[in-house]
Amino acid sequence: MKNNLLLGSGNAGKIKEIKFYLEYFGLFNNFKVLDLSSFKDLGEPEEKGSTFEENSVIKSTYFYNKTDCLTLSDDSGFIVEEMESFPGIKTARVANEMGGEQQVINYIFSKNPKKQKINATFHCSLSLVGYKINQVVTGKVLGSIICSKKGNDGFGYDPFFIPQNSNKTFAEMGLKEKMFLSHRFEAFKTLSITQK
Numbered sequence: 001m002k003n004n005l006l007l008g009s010g011n012a013g014k015i016k017e018i019k020f021y022l023e024y025f026g027l028f029n030n031f032k033v034l035d036l037s038s039f040k041d042l043g044e045p046e047e048k049g050s051t052f053e054e055n056s057v058i059k060s061t062y063f064y065n066k067t068d069c070l071t072l073s074d075d076s077g078f079i080v081e082e083m084e085s086f087p088g089i090k091t092a093r094v095a096n097e098m099g100g101e102q103q104v105i106n107y108i109f110s111k112n113p114k115k116q117k118i119n120a121t122f123h124c125s126l127s128l129v130g131y132k133i134n135q136v137v138t139g140k141v142l143g144s145i146i147c148s149k150k151g152n153d154g155f156g157y158d159p160f161f162i163p164q165n166s167n168k169t170f171a172e173m174g175l176k177e178k179m180f181l182s183h184r185f186e187a188f189k190t191l192s193i194t195q196k
Contacts, residue, residue, distance in 0.1 A: 003030065003031045003032070003070065004031060004032050004033075004034055004069040004070065005028045005031040005032070005033050005034065005069065005070050005071075005072060006034045006035070006036075006038070006063055006064075006067055006069040006070065006071045006072070007019075007033065007034065007035045007036075007071075007072055007073075008036070008059045008060050008062075008063040008071045008072065008073035008074075009035075009036070009059075009073060009074055010036050010044075011155075012155075013154070013155030013156065014074055014076075014155075014184075015035055017179065017182075017184055018072070018074065018184075019033065020175075020179055021179070021184065021185065021188040022188075024179075024188075025188055025189070025191075025192035026192075027188075027191070027192060027195055031070070034069065036063070039066070039067055042063065042066050042067070043066075045058050045059050045061075045062035045063075046058075047059070047075070047089075049075075049089065050089070051089065051125075052075045052076065052077065052089055052123050052124070052125035052138065053075075053125045053127070053136045053138060055075040055089055055125070056073050056074060056075035056125040056126060056127040056136060057073075057127045057129065057134070057136055059071075059073035059074075059075065059127070060072065060073040060127040060128065060129035061129050061134075064129045064130060069130075070128065070129070070130035070131075070133065071128070071129050071130065072126065072127070072128050073126070073127050073129075074124060074125070074126055074184070074187075075089070075124075075125050075127075076091070076122070076123060076124040076125070076183060076184065077089060077090070077091025077092065077122070077123060078091055078120045078121060078122045078123070078145070078157060078161065079120060079121050079123065080108055080118055080119070080120050080145070081119065081120075081121070082112070082118070082119070083108065083111060086108070087104060091104075091157070092156075095156075101156060101157050101159075101160065102149065104157075105145060105147060105157075105160050106147070108145065109147045116146070116147070117144040117145065117146055117162070118144060118145050119142075119143075119144050120143060120144055120145045120161065121140050121141065121142050121143070122140060122141045122143065122157075122161060122163075122182070122183040123138060123139075123140045123183055124138065124139050124140070124182075124183040124184045124186070124187040125137070125138045125187065126138075126139075126184075126187045126188065126191055128191070135191075135194065137187050137190040137191045137194065138187055138190075139183045139184065139185065139186025139187030139188070139189065139190060140183050140186060141163050141164070141181065141182060141183040141186060142163070142164045143161055143162050143163040143164050143166075144161075144162050145157070145160045145161055145162075146160055146162060146169070147160075149169075149171070150168075150169045150171065150172055151168070151169045151170070151171025151172035151173070152171060153170075153171050153172070153173070153174075153175065153178070154170045154171040154173075154178060158170035158171040158178070159171035159172075163181050163182075166181065170182065
C-alpha cells in the first residue's frame with residue numbers, strides 16, 4: 001500500500017501547479033497524492049505567523065495533526081517593498097477584504113499615482129510536515145506589477161505580475177513558460193534538492 005501525501009491547500013490553481021511540480025521533479029512518486037477534498041470537516045488553520053515560512057508550517061502542521069498524513073503546504077504572495085512589504089503574508093486575505101485582486105492593485109497604484117509599473121517580489125514557502133519531518137523552503141521571483149490585467153490564464157495576481165527579464169505577465173504566458181519562471185518553481189527546485 002502506498003504512503004499518502006496530502007496537499008494542504010483548498011486553492012485549485014495552487015493544487016494544479018503543485019501536482020505539475022511533483023511530477024516534473026519526480027518527487028514522492030511512491031506516494032498517493034491526496035487533497036483536502038479527500039477528507040471531511042477538516043476546518044482551516046488560523047494563520048498567525050509573521051512570515052510566509054511560518055504560515056506554511058502552520059498549515060502543514062494543522063493538516064498533518066488532523067489526518068496523520070505527510071502534508072505539503074504552500075504559503076505565497078507578493079511584496080511591494082515601497083509600501084512596507086504590503087500586502088505580504090496577507091496577500092489573499094487583503095484581496096478577500098477589498099473585493100478582489102483588481103481592488104488591491106488599484107489601492108497600490110493609488111499610493112503610487114505617477115507609476116505605470118511598481119517593483120514587487122513574489123514569494124512561495126513550501127513546508128513538509130510528517131512523523132519526524134519538519135522542513136520548509138522558500139522561492140522568490142523579482143518583477144513588477146501593472147495596474148490593469150493582461151492575459152487570461154493563471155489565477156490570483158498572475159494577470160498583474162511581470163517577472164524580471166520578461167515583457168509578459170504570468171497570465172499571458174503558456175502554462176509551461178510560467179511554470180519555469182515562477183516563485184513556486186524556485187521553491188520546488190530547492191525542495192527537490194533536499195529530497196535527493
